């Protein structure tokens with residue numbers, strides 16, 4: 001439909017029409033140069049257009065996350081696979097809570113499945129809400145004590161024990177910055193493990 005000689009003028013005219021005459025809620029059909037060609041006008045109720053889809057509910061998931069510490073005060077992190085959302089970044093291990101599952105059980109199960117380690121799930125460190133365009137996530141983060149099993153990268157590129165002060169050297173997704181801050185704050189408290 002574009003005028004091959006003056007496409008810019010055509011586009012500008014459309015924008016002007018939408019801004020001044022064919023406004024979404026109150027179109028001025030009586031003053032409209034397009035009225036004779038307009039399907040919405042011909043349908044008899046032009047204010048009914050454009051038809052908007054009903055908003056889709058955004059899926060919500062709870063993610064259990066384990067900040068696993070060993071006896072030497074090191075913390076366990078893993079590097080995500082390169083494919084997919086946040087690929088290649090480092091993170092604290094965890095995964096989706098299943099229906100009817102307690103969050104501590106989620107964390108223990110995920111650490112077995114993803115790292116082949118056994119942990120004791122301890123106190124809650126922080127809860128973080130994070131919204132993407134296509135889903136909402138709640139990260140429930142618990143401190144964990146490593147009990148047994150050499151960590152294996154079963155669902156990631158690699159795993160690493162690092163000193164908490166070294167966490168700043170690794171690229172993490174934005175939501176993890178608050179986990180790191182909460183961990184450092186926790187460890188700075190007198191008597192913290």
Ligand code: SF4
Nearest residue numbers: 022027029032038046
């Ligand atoms: S006639 Fe059609 S294009 Fe013109 S203002 Fe009415 S609805 Fe909009």
